[in-house]
Amino acid sequence: MTAAVKSRFGVGASLQRKEDDRHLYGRGQFVADVKLPGLQDIAFVRSPHAHARIKGVSAPPDTAGQVFSARDLPDLKPMRAVPQVPGFRPSGYPAFATDKVRYVGEVIAACIAPTRAEAEDLAATVGVDYEVLPPVVDAAAAAKGSSVLVHESWADNLFIERTIQGGDIEVAKREAEIVVQREYKLHRQASVPLEGRGVLAYLDRRLDELVVYTSTQVPHTIRLGLSEMLGIEERRIRVIAPDVGGGFGGKARLSQEEVAVAALALAVDHPVRWIEDRSEHFLAAIHCREHLYRMTAYADRRGRILGLDAELVVDAGAYAMWPNGPFLETGMAARNLPGPYNIRHHRVKTFTVATNKSPIGPYRGVGRPGACFAIERMIDEVARAAGRDPLEVRVGNMVGPDQMPYKSVTGMTFDNGDYPQCARMCADLLDLPAVRARQKQGEPDGRLIGVGFAAYAEQTAHGCGEWVTRGAPFIPGYESCQARLMSDGSLVLMVGIQSHGQGLETTLSQVAHQELGIDPAKVSVRHGDTDIAPFGMGTIASRSMVMAGGAVARASRLLREKMLRIGAHLLQADPKDVRWEDGAVAGPSGTVRLEEIARIAHLRMEQLPDGVDPLLEVTATYEPAIDTGVFSYATHAAVVAVDPLTGLIEVLDYGVAEDCGTVVNPMIVDGQIRGGVIQGIGTALYEEIPYDDQGQPLAATFADYLMPGAAEMPAIKIAHLHTPTPYTEYGMKGMGEGGAIGPPAAIANAVRDALGPLGAELNETPMTPRRVLAAIRTARKRT
């Protein structure tokens, strides 16, 4: 837990990425790039109905051995996500639908053929006899009760109904001088990594091991799940995540397809593969973001918020994804609703609703983009009611640096930081006075200018206690590293996380350099392969740099200690007279380098001191010194131009002031912020999967589902504060998700500011031209 020392290769260096070369030369290896003799392709038969009973599945007689459905794999167990949350209703989610299908896209059968095209031909010949049932599509209505049940053994369509509260909301109600009530809705979307999902599996007969390549963020968790569903010991399953083309949370759950392909690999005599196509991704990969908040804020006349009373409906789709289930998202949204503010009374009634839509899973920020949208819009409305500037009211409500560590009303402990200073830095980034001047002047093209802010605190690298509180069935409170120094002094770090764009092959090498002085170019980071890496919890929840970085640091120091003992012996010096310096043991009589010590430890054991065994290999785990997480935080600001006649919104400028403690690689951190922000802009303005009243998803290609492109991306100005946390190695915090948390709120507040003269508000994402014009029309009708 030492402060970071700046060096060219260590913590704090913007080292160029080691992973770049293979991708720049087109020599990356994603699942679809893996070639094996005899490989055949799978196409799935998927439900075209949102809700239906399956009366029968039939395939032409000459397709025996090529078409598989549930009855062909009777020993396959359904996935059952059972979080340890009282009142949560488990549901079985089979890899192949049995008696019922519950969303459009659900897997019913698999067809195997030499090519994907032929497998699709085969899938078209499979007949399924359906009894179509009415679908549950409106989560808010279903929360109140419905005659149609998604899971017939349940009394209603609620995975769980739970109230999260702290303080006493009645006190807030009594003392309030300002009361603001609003409804906020975020529509459904998908995670859309550019590489879709993919699974390739085969039985390795030499090792008696089922090998499963899958585009996943959590290889050990997948192995655990496959072991359970297939009934095979973990030692006989190998999961490999090769290069993964983006995950963002959507590849951190066990899928029907992973279980199905693994099972099929055991049923046939050759490797099999399924590569998700884009339409399948929109139908059947995890969905996210669909939240509805009905909220009341109680404040004093200056806009200090006394309490929040809210109802939150999360449309969770048809099944609980394994292992965690959907309440993870609901709980997170409810607990983050107070934002980074000193609010002492809080009540959120939550409804996690089962509907006939694709199951939800985590997507960058998870519950927080929704919570941030709700509280940040609310702050602006409270400010308006108080007749004060929204930024001032925001800062006035913030937890101050003198209140740290601060335990929130929802039980989260903010460790350190200066939220108000960060907010002011953000305003400076955008030159607020200049924006206000431009706003006053008016635009020649008639567009309206607005500026809006959003602030948040992002819980990262939370440990054991926090996950237990959340009821997670598996506790990702630690990470692991096996560090192996080779006889030539090069180093292999085997880690349980999985890098899919975050640059961990580089940053973990930087940590090794920090502890050992070894050149990062001499370090290999091996991740994603369960045969190589010690058990780990994968890359999720903004945890990897802290957790895996901590494990690497710890393992490196263990190696260093052993090398100091060996070096002292070789230098014939007293162990207390030697120190580690620039990759060598330095003593009064000279130095001996790491490479020499490594050679001796492997090849010349007679030179080792008594009591010291050969090899230089250790396995270490790491947990931060605090369970409740280390909190990055930021304020975002957006400047927009709104065309009041067409409803088109252009983001003219965007600023992020943030603090993630000690930064290991500034270039990579800024890259994560930018990437997160554009995903947030996607949520704010473009991305949506609407459903019709028959439960049919209405966006299944990029023609209907819009992704922000280079021409839509504003310049993003970034400023940093650095408040190292005392609880992690080097004082670092996670930050991977934060960029995606702020934009919907910041942009909505900017639009509110722009349309202020018209009295119009947007409280729904994405803020499409259609919705903007509708909001303006609504406001006009009121006046």
Place this chain on the structure above:
Amino acid sequence: MKAGAFDYVRPQSLAEAIQLRGGGRDTQLMAGGQSLVAMMNLRVAQPELVIDIGRLSELRTVSETGADVSLGACVTHAAIEDGRITDPSRGLMPRVASGLAYRAIRTRGTIGGSLALADPAAEWPTVLSALDAQVALRGSGGARALPCRDFVVGTYETRLVADEIVESIRVPKLSAAARWGYLKFCRKSGEFASSIVAVVRDPQRRYARAVLGAANGAPLVLVRTSELLAGAAQREVLETAIAADLDAAKDRRFDDFQRSLHAVIAQRAVQQALA
């Protein structure tokens, strides 16, 4: 998303292509393939036989007279964008081409293919109508020409009959006094538009036409607006005319948003043409 199986043939002449087209099999013509292959990959198009006409030199010729320029049907959007063909439209056609989808699509996609597909959100049907272009068709029954304005009749519906193929498009040259306005409303660069308006006004020919695309069907000529544009109309009068033209198109069933959007885009495109 792999296409269903089909046969493929590359005829060596337009006459051979016409013969294959009339041969009784379920065929699709492929010029650039940018729309067809996408539809086949999605299995919304499943022809038995794909007739590849993309390399027929007969369909890639460009010729010019004093009054007009004729482009072969298989001239690519990129060729128009880059100014590699003589431009009869005083910059309108290169401007339209440069905003169409993405460069990698434009290097293969063709103006004739776009016109023949008649996607309601496509640019060329609207713009060629505004330019008063003529489309030349050839089939086993001979050759004929139609105004582009009359060629597209509905969503993916044209006046092509039997084995006819779009051969070329003849665009009258705009005079030095001509002005145009062109606006495409979309939220994201390169996507299908929600509203397109092309306005061409050539006082020397006493010609003016305003056409609305992405109009829930064939491109919609704004008749009253066009009549007024041919004269010297004031802004407010034109706005009223645009409203009247949109209101008259009841069969298009514009919802509130579409109605107001089309009006705004049309007003702005008209102002461009008058500037």
Place this chain on the structure above:
Amino acid sequence: MSQVRLTVNGKTVADDVPPRLSLADFLRERRNLTGTHLGCEHGVCGACTVLVDGEPARSCLMLAVACDGREVQTVEGLDKDRIATALREAFKQHHGLQCGFCTPGMLITARDLISRNVATSEREIRKGLSGNICRCTGYTNIVTAIGHAAKALAGGGGE
């Protein structure tokens, strides 16, 4: 099946292919050139972009049979290309990639922008990249990298 004969990265190749086999699948499955990626198969995402007769094209929307006699260049064929080399350096320096899936398509598109001399302003580059989706980087660093590479190439020197 149809016979097809074309040049891929400077080498003549001949094969018997079903008409429905896309150029992308021909390259990936028949030629083992997996650097060209599939992200949508309907021409929007740009991950499959290659050069056909020197111009960028969506290999997911081209039939292999229709490429008979054509010259195709993929990212693997740009190892020694001068423009691509400058781009690779710039992408590394400016953190122009994260997961790497969009990268080959980005390089092909960027190379085309530079060679047509339409990479001279940030605005031009942004517009030129509109047909390549990146989910990870937020585009800013890619735009910066292309701008720097273009300048370096124009200046005749390195960065």
